[in-house]
Amino acid sequence: MSFTLFPGTRLALALESLAGLSVGDALGAQGLAGPVEFHELPPGPWEWTDDTEEACCLVAVLAEGDLDRDAFAELLGRHHDPYRGYGPGAVTMLRAIREGLPWPIAAASAFDGQGSAGNGAAMRAAPLGAWHADSLAHAAIQGARAAEVTHAHADGIAGGVAVAVAAALAAAGRLDGHRPGLLRAVAAHTPDGAVRDGLLSAVRLRRPDEAAYALGRGERALARDTVPFAVWVADHFLDDYPAAIQACVAAGGDVDTTCAIAGGIVAAHTGLDGIPPAWLSAREALPPWLAAALA
Template sequence: MNREAIVGCILGTAVGDALGLPYEGISPQRSPKLLGPPDRYRFFFRRGMISDDTEHTCMVAQSLIDANGDVAGFTRSFSRRLRWWILALPAGVGKATARSGIKLWLGANPQRAGVFSAGNGPAMRAAIFGAALDDVSLMLDLVRASSRLTHCDPKAEYGAIAAALAAKHSRDQESVDANLWLDKVVVAVGDGGAELIDLLRQAIRSLDAGETTTAFAESLGLDRGVTGYTYHTVPVAIHAWLSHPNDFRRAVTRIIECGGDADTTAAIVGGIVGAGVRREGIPTEWLDGIWEWPRSVPWMQRLGATLADSLDDVGLVKSPTVNPIAVLLRNLLFLFVVLFHGFRRLAPPYGQ
């Protein structure tokens, strides 16, 4: 049922994001020495907090509720939410997203607010589309609208499409078929996505050869960590999903062990796998360990259930909201913890 898949996707995104956040920007060689294995939260007194990956996923879900299947309505709602999100001083926001948010405040048309970037911002918020929507054509239109609002490089859009279709496949198929999923991606991205398709085929060949996700990342030259370039992020995330499609714990920890943009890669993998395993397949201690307000775990569950109701035409449904003052106060605390981690990284132990 889509309700369970939607909730699993949102919570899976949040857990992956929170687990990967302390490891962001650290090489796979140094992270075990500095932080230890990614088997528990290491961000704030053994608790986890979410970042922009989960916040964008939540804003997408809210905008889907507001839009009621209308692509233009979704764009308006998401652009409005993005403007106010930028104003709440989020820490670690990507350059392309920040620039597009500023352009929106300056009066830019949402369809022209995106900057030419192939960053992984659109991919980090794409899984929820696949978890929620049955109509593939509508889903693709919405993914494109979401992508172009912040990133106008087609590569960012193609990466987001691959992630959304992965979440849909994870939701729909008890046994994941990599080639069946890839066939759908080929059709969706067309000739323009040929480079991404080649990379995804490499991921499947690596999987067939029994390679680990870390080894596959190294074969792409990412031995110092997965970058925020979507043609690095998405193929490695897909490899982690296909390696452990029904094992949330392994899929997420393996992608974090690759280093680099670990919160985003883990959020993408968490959302895709979460859509398949549902809430029950996400480790309870990881759900209980998220320390968040006002976007708490119960709030995210309510958001997912409300989105499912809106798609099922259960009367007039209103999107759950968050108190903007609460968000600002939370973001100030979050920034303090991020700065602490930044200073901690200046000290030993050092990696290779």
């Protein structure tokens, strides 16, 4: 990567990734209530879930240099809405942060001291990766820093790293004018463990149904059974946002999260032009506090 990104460009890339993430999240969430027919989509507004809410908190604190994790944790605690689909463990942790418990203690104490191995860090990470499109290594470092605010388990952190790197690579490909392969490159920057193993296993898979069966589709709400499949989808449909979302919906499972992850990565490559305008207009508006934070 030989380009230099200025702050305005970084923010534009992050916001386009956020658009893809939030539309995927909101459309995927429609599938939780029943089958989604893409020839006749449900009327809007499509409400987004915790995936989008956490991603908005992350985008609000993006800046040059290291992520301000204290500020990020404060936003997560202040803005989280338990009715947006947060798991009970996340609600307990974020409520504790809101009430003043330091985030390192809250993250480390989750799940009886094991830390969260879930996909929360991954589902919000794509805009962070797009922001760091000029350096995969830096995207990986910042992906880990962002993940650690809520995830002390190695798998949860690895999920955040993998998605951040995938989105950085996708955005860099757009800026360089080429279509990158994601799986091996993302695995090369992902810490050893179940998430990286899943990414490497995904390289040999060819069909969405095969990938969902072999890798998992988020049904356990763990990074290890969510991130490899979502990155596989993004890798295979990097030029086609609607096809990526349809592949996640067809697979079933934790549809809003797989759609959010894949959608955020793919939109980092296609930009807003890749997202059907009707889908974008049907998505519930993003929270007004985000625009105020970025003003």
